[in-house]
Amino acid sequence: MPGEIITIQAGQCGNQIGQKFWQQLCNEHGILPDGTGMPVPDSVKIREDQTNIFFQSNSDDNRYTPRALLIDLEPRVVSSITSNFTMFNPRNIHLASNGGGAGNIWAQGYKYATGHSDEFMDMLDKELDKCDSLEGFQLIHSVAGGTGSGVGSYLLEMLSDRYAKKLNTTFSIFPEMEQTSDVVVQPYNTVLTLKRLIESSDANIVFDNGALSSIALNNLQVKSPSFEQTNQLVSTVMSAITNPLRFPSYSYNTMTSIISTLIPTPDLHFLTPTYTPFTSDFVSEARDIRKSTAYDVILELLDKKLKMVKSSPDNHGLYISALDIIQGDIEQSDIQKGLIKAQQRIEFVPWTSSSVHLAKSKRSPFLKQKINRTPVSGLMLSNQTSIVSLFNKVLSQYDKLMKRNAFVEAYRKHNYDGFDILEEFQNSRDMVESLIDEYRNSESMKYLEDDEEDEEFGIASTAVADEEDAEMLG
Numbered sequence: 516m517p518g519e520i521i522t523i524q525a526g527q528c529g530n531q532i533g534q535k536f537w538q539q540l541c542n543e544h545g546i547l548p549d550g551t552g553m554p555v556p557d558s559v560k561i562r563e564d565q566t567n568i569f570f571q572s573n574s575d576d577n578r579y580t581p582r583a584l585l586i587d588l589e590p591r592v593v594s595s596i597t598s599n600f601t602m603f604n605p606r607n608i609h610l611a612s613n614g615g616g617a618g619n620i621w622a623q624g625y626k627y628a629t630g631h632s633d634e635f636m637d638m639l640d641k642e643l644d645k646c647d648s649l650e651g652f653q654l655i656h657s658v659a660g661g662t663g664s665g666v667g668s669y670l671l672e673m674l675s676d677r678y679a680k681k682l683n684t685t686f687s688i689f690p691e692m693e694q695t696s697d698v699v700v701q702p703y704n705t706v707l708t709l710k711r712l713i714e715s716s717d718a719n720i721v722f723d724n725g726a727l728s729s730i731a732l733n734n735l736q737v738k739s740p741s742f743e744q745t746n747q748l749v750s751t752v753m754s755a756i757t758n759p760l761r762f763p764s765y766s767y768n769t770m771t772s773i774i775s776t777l778i779p780t781p782d783l784h785f786l787t788p789t790y791t792p793f794t795s796d797f798v799s800e801a802r803d804i805r806k807s808t809a810y811d812v813i814l815e816l817l818d819k820k821l822k823m824v825k826s827s828p829d830n831h832g833l834y835i836s837a838l839d840i841i842q843g844d845i846e847q848s849d850i851q852k853g854l855i856k857a858q859q860r861i862e863f864v865p866w867t868s869s870s871v872h873l874a875k876s877k878r879s880p881f882l883k884q885k886i887n888r889t890p891v892s893g894l895m896l897s898n899q900t901s902i903v904s905l906f907n908k909v910l911s912q913y914d915k916l917m918k919r920n921a922f923v924e925a926y927r928k929h930n931y932d933g934f935d936i937l938e939e940f941q942n943s944r945d946m947v948e949s950l951i952d953e954y955r956n957s958e959s960m961k962y963l964e965d966d967e968e969d970e971e972f973g974i975a976s977t978a979v980a981d982e983e984d985a986e987m988l989g
């Protein structure tokens with residue numbers, strides 16, 4: 516049986532997206548906002564969904580409690596969530612007693628977390644005690660503010676120190692890079708957080724707010740998209756990634772199997788999601804698509820405009836890996852045709868098997884069917900070298916600020932014994948630069964020669980996935 520996953524949502528962004536995620540899971544598993552389970556629809560003979568991965572259930576009173584920790588340094592967002600969703604365990608909510616937030620300063624959030632580490636550890640240990648076989652943790656946060664980035668960074672370090680064998684994934688929201696930022700110090704916060712994503716996590720599903728807004732604008736016809744809409748795009752992706760775990764079949768039914776297909780070497784673990792089409796099941800403004808086949812969806816998933824991380828037009832990048840998770844009424848022949856065509860169109864790094872892996876996901880019986888057949892929709896998770904565009908932009912904005920020493924004092928004042936923010940800045944910047952080099956080097960065949968161990972790992976994991984795909988395609 517797949518193991519449990521504990522969700523940690525930190526800061527405004529993390530909690531707002533978390534709210535949409537839980538809403539989505541409740542809809543798909545028939546759970547009301549107070550945690551009560553709804554009767555299973557008559558059409559369901561045997562209940563197949565695995566609620567235990569994300570919820571702890573109590574059969575005595577038919578109640579479900581999310582395996583979730585809600586953390587924020589100001590109360591507004593979490594209070595509004597818990598007033599609508601009473602299903603959360605009140606002991607898993609941490610709000611700062613002064614309620615002032617982290618002032619968009621990573622160092623303030625990080626220092627706060629070091630001072631409250633016992634409380635965080637205690638919350639985590641209690642939650643762990645409720646699991647039979649924990650698979651891992653998922654952090655939802657923004658890398659640009661003070662809490663999701665600073666507290667989130669500390670929590671990632673704590674998780675990788677204390678629970679080194681558990682999978683540590685993140686859903687990390689990067690800020691809009693093209694326009695003037697709402698948080699002027701976001702490049703500092705992003706670089707400092709990136710160091711922890713690189714060192715203390717196994718996989719990061721990356722979104723950038725610029726790409727999310729463009730997708731909402733172009734696909735939902737919303738003139739000026741708000742977080743309400745963009746967060747539904749993120750929660751749709753989160754729901755799709757976790758669907759094979761929650762409605763399991765014989766392959767890709769653990770997060771580890773999904774991640775090991777996509778991450779051939781431990782250093783290259785930043786993943787880009789692409790989703791199409793958005794339907795009103797998940798996104799309120801979406802217009803339902805009448806006809807789409809698996810063939811259409813697999814090819815549409817290659818459309819750069821649908822990528823949830825923007826890359827510069829001059830950076831085409833290469834694919835390191837790709838996994839499609841497809842749902843709906845699917846013809847096997849459409850899948851085969853689509854995958855063959857997609858593989859011809861995609862340029863992979865020279866050292867990997869050029870295959871797009873595929874998992875079929877299941878539609879929840881709790882979601883009402885609006886038309887006779889279930890429309891086909893799909894998520895592609897890919898590991899692409901074009902992600903360096905995002906890191907390059909972050910570094911160039913960081914360098915501009917740092918050259919002027921701008922706002923450094925606001926960080927330095929949070930130094931403490933054994934922690935010097937100027938050193939942190941330098942180490943973090945160096946680490947992001949090494950990550951960019953790693954992705955660039957991965958575009959050449961020489962990459963494998965440089966690291967024999969990575970080669971073995973990569974080919975082994977790809978081979979497993981290839982076998983699974985072969986079975987899938989019959």
Ligand SMILES: Nc1nc2c(ncn2[C@@H]2O[C@H](COP(=O)(O)OP(=O)(O)OP(=O)(O)O)[C@@H](O)[C@H]2O)c(=O)[nH]1
Pocket residue numbers: 525526527528529531532588589615616617618619620657659660661662663664688689690691697698701724727742745746
């Ligand atoms: N996609 C998305 N981005 C958000 C949301 N809320 C804030 N952001 C972005 O996140 C960044 C700021 O992070 P927040 O989560 O607001 O800040 P925080 O982590 O709570 O930190 P403090 O406010 O300093 O305590 C900015 O780039 C915002 O544009 C949200 O609901 N969705």
